[in-house]
Amino acid sequence: MFGKLTINDIPIHEPIIMYTIFIVFILFLITIFSITYFKKWKWLWNEYLISLDHKKIGIMYIIMAIIMFIRGFIDALMMRTQQTIVSSGKPGFLTSNHYNQIFTAHGVIMIFFMAMPFIIGFMNLIIPLQIGARDLAFPFLNSLSFWLFFVSTLLINISLGIGEFAQTGWLAYPPLSNKQYSPGVGVDYWIWSLQISGIGTLLTGINFIVTILKMRAPGMSLMKMPIFTWTTLCSNILIVLSFPILTVTILLLTLDRYLNTHFFTNDMGGNIMMYINLIWAWGHPEVYILMLPAFGIFSEITATFSKKKLFGYKSLVLATISITILSFMVWLHHFFTMGAGANVNSFFGITTMIIAIPTGVKIFNWIFTMYKGNIKYNSAMLWTIGFIVSFSIGGMSGVLLSVPGADFYLHNSLFLIAHFHNVIIGGVVFGCFAGITYWFPKFFGFKLNEKWGIRAFWYWIFGLFIAFLPLYALGFMGMTRRLSQNINLNFHTLLTISTIGTIIILIGIICQVIQFYVSIHNKKKNLDITGDPWNGRTLEWFTSSPPKIYNFAIIPKVKNIDAFWDIKNKKLNYKNKEYKSIKIPNNSCIGLIISIFTLIFGFSMVWYIWWLSIICIISIILILIIKSFNIIEHYEISNDNIIKNEREFLKAGKYDK
Numbered sequence: 001m002f003g004k005l006t007i008n009d010i011p012i013h014e015p016i017i018m019y020t021i022f023i024v025f026i027l028f029l030i031t032i033f034s035i036t037y038f039k040k041w042k043w044l045w046n047e048y049l050i051s052l053d054h055k056k057i058g059i060m061y062i063i064m065a066i067i068m069f070i071r072g073f074i075d076a077l078m079m080r081t082q083q084t085i086v087s088s089g090k091p092g093f094l095t096s097n098h099y100n101q102i103f104t105a106h107g108v109i110m111i112f113f114m115a116m117p118f119i120i121g122f123m124n125l126i127i128p129l130q131i132g133a134r135d136l137a138f139p140f141l142n143s144l145s146f147w148l149f150f151v152s153t154l155l156i157n158i159s160l161g162i163g164e165f166a167q168t169g170w171l172a173y174p175p176l177s178n179k180q181y182s183p184g185v186g187v188d189y190w191i192w193s194l195q196i197s198g199i200g201t202l203l204t205g206i207n208f209i210v211t212i213l214k215m216r217a218p219g220m221s222l223m224k225m226p227i228f229t230w231t232t233l234c235s236n237i238l239i240v241l242s243f244p245i246l247t248v249t250i251l252l253l254t255l256d257r258y259l260n261t262h263f264f265t266n267d268m269g270g271n272i273m274m275y276i277n278l279i280w281a282w283g284h285p286e287v288y289i290l291m292l293p294a295f296g297i298f299s300e301i302t303a304t305f306s307k308k309k310l311f312g313y314k315s316l317v318l319a320t321i322s323i324t325i326l327s328f329m330v331w332l333h334h335f336f337t338m339g340a341g342a343n344v345n346s347f348f349g350i351t352t353m354i355i356a357i358p359t360g361v362k363i364f365n366w367i368f369t370m371y372k373g374n375i376k377y378n379s380a381m382l383w384t385i386g387f388i389v390s391f392s393i394g395g396m397s398g399v400l401l402s403v404p405g406a407d408f409y410l411h412n413s414l415f416l417i418a419h420f421h422n423v424i425i426g427g428v429v430f431g432c433f434a435g436i437t438y439w440f441p442k443f444f445g446f447k448l449n450e451k452w453g454i455r456a457f458w459y460w461i462f463g464l465f466i467a468f469l470p471l472y473a474l475g476f477m478g479m480t481r482r483l484s485q486n487i488n489l490n491f492h493t494l495l496t497i498s499t500i501g502t503i504i505i506l507i508g509i510i511c512q513v514i515q516f517y518v519s520i521h522n523k524k525k526n527l528d529i530t531g532d533p534w535n536g537r538t539l540e541w542f543t544s545s546p547p548k549i550y551n552f553a554i555i556p557k558v559k560n561i562d563a564f565w566d567i568k569n570k571k572l573n574y575k576n577k578e579y580k581s582i583k584i585p586n587n588s589c590i591g592l593i594i595s596i597f598t599l600i601f602g603f604s605m606v607w608y609i610w611w612l613s614i615i616c617i618i619s620i621i622l623i624l625i626i627k628s629f630n631i632i633e634h635y636e637i638s639n640d641n642i643i644k645n646e647r648e649f650l651k652a653g654k655y656d657k
């Protein structure tokens with residue numbers, strides 16, 4: 001009846017896991033109770049859960065990303081602690097099975113379920129506002145994409161309490177991920193969670209490309225688009241080109257596991273290296289799917305808080321485009337040791353070095369924007385400067401790794417771990433923190449507390465270097481990744497320093513939690529940022545804070561790159577316009593319902609409950625057919641209402657003078 005699923009699949013013998021489940025359950029109960037107590041269910045349902053509004057969907061993505069960040073960070077703390085204890089000669093507190101699950105979970109969660117939703121969350125919040133649109137091209141599709149992402153996050157985390165997490169590393173390399181070596185359900189949870197979130201991401205990619213190419217304000221030609229919009233466009237082009245590779249590769253692995261085919265097996269003509277080539281043909285573009293929008297965030301912040309036009313707009317756009325193209329030509333640097341031969345390795349080594357050039361161009365453009373600027377060293381700017389320093393160091397260690405000869409020695413050592421954490425934390429994570437600090441006031445109407453923001457930054461930047469610089473040295477000393485038992489005692493000192501660094505980062509995170517608490521607690525003090533110098537140069541700032549559901553009463557005409565700067569400096573007349581009523585799509589829960597069936601489908605596929613999988617597939621198809629006959633209804637916002645809002649906004653911003 002229930003396929004492979006039995007009561008024994010709940011890991012009651014693993015105390016750490018059971019405690020975690022208990023704590024998560026308590027937190028869940030507290031959340032449910034508080035929503036009920038404050039009578040917020042109706043509000044939550046209408047304002048967020050079934051909303052098709054890009055702003056609300058963006059906020060939900062970012063909340064999910066923050067929760068997953070905490071989960072992923074706890075995994076990191078456990079790994080660091082285990083290695084420090086074991087390298088002192090004492091037995092650790094984690095078994096190797098559990099440790100393997102933890103490092104796999106850390107990688108999977110941080111990339112697919114933290115960094116991706118964080119970045120997609122910012123795209124959702126900002127892009128329609130920055131290009132002068134009222135929403136994305138396909139609001140319903142956007143809601144469906146979010147809920148598919150949401151249920152895939154649930155599915156991958158359910159594996160914590162029912163069954164097991166994969167023990168293969170975050171990319172499930174075969175033959176370890178084949179049925180023979182991973183007979184448990186961990187890899188199957190990995191397969192179905194990534195397939196479901198992958199489909200959601202692909203739909204998001206299509207949605208943003210259409211929105212940016214078709215829904216820009218009049219006058220906003222491609223070379224007048226803000227840099228964040230450019231980087232988002234390129235990132236979504238990478239999504240649409242690379243995610244199908246991931247989907248097909250995982251599908252072939254699924255066939256090997258479920259139907260005993262031999263695409264990636266050791267025998268019967270299977271080819272393991274084909275999996276590794278395919279997964280990195282997606283994997284390397286993936287790092288730029290995450291990095292490019294972060295570059296966009298830093299560009300906006302640098303110009304705003306240097307009070308200067310962005311230096312070298314055109315070269316920044318060209319650098320973004322060239323990185324997008326080059327990111328498909330470097331994948332083999334992830335496994336120079338495959339033995340493809342000197343010719344192949346040198347080709348991929350050189351292309352990898354070349355990708356450092358457009359990245360360097362960007363760094364110089366940001367520095368030249370700051371040069372002779374009237375720089376405001378607030379926390380958003382500090383995250384940006386911290387990024388430039390840490391990303392440059394991480395980038396240079398990347399260039400070292402791109403030399404095949406050096407990589408033969410450093411491949412899969414802690415040097416590699418230090419390198420990609422250096423660039424991903426210094427780049428993507430700092431980018432997200434800078435983005436939250438910069439755009440939070442736009443969506444909540446008040447600024448985050450600067451004092452705690454700056455404290456958080458200093459703990460983070462010192463923690464980052466104290467945690468990862470020792471790992472560069474350990475890599476040279478020959479320590480390889482993913483070790484959890486019998487670690488060489490010579491590595492103990494540096495591993496301990498690295499753990500101290502991780503704890504300093506933890507203090508930085510605590511500062512960020514306090515920052516949110518203090519800001520919300522004192523929000524009255526710094527209300528209404530309209531007209532405040534915190535406002536940037538691009539169109540998203542030409543809206544009230546938070547923006548109305550229709551974003552713009554009238555879509556502004558754009559003449560230059562910094563469209564809002566023009567308006568602010570009266571270069572654009574904005575008076576005596578005729579206000580029309582605006583149509584907004586009704587809320588819809590269909591995306592949520594389809595995703596619930598998708599979650600049950602994924603779970604039933606993991607546990608071989610075939611009858612349930614069939615029922616779910618039929619239900620999803622039926623709902624999609626019914627949906628395709630019912631177009632989304634719209635409701636109208638009257639122009640009286642709009643005029644009233646507009647007067648308040650123009651007055652507050654002094655744009656009507």
Ligand SMILES: [Cu+2]
Nearest residue numbers: 284331333334
């Ligand atoms: Cu790469």
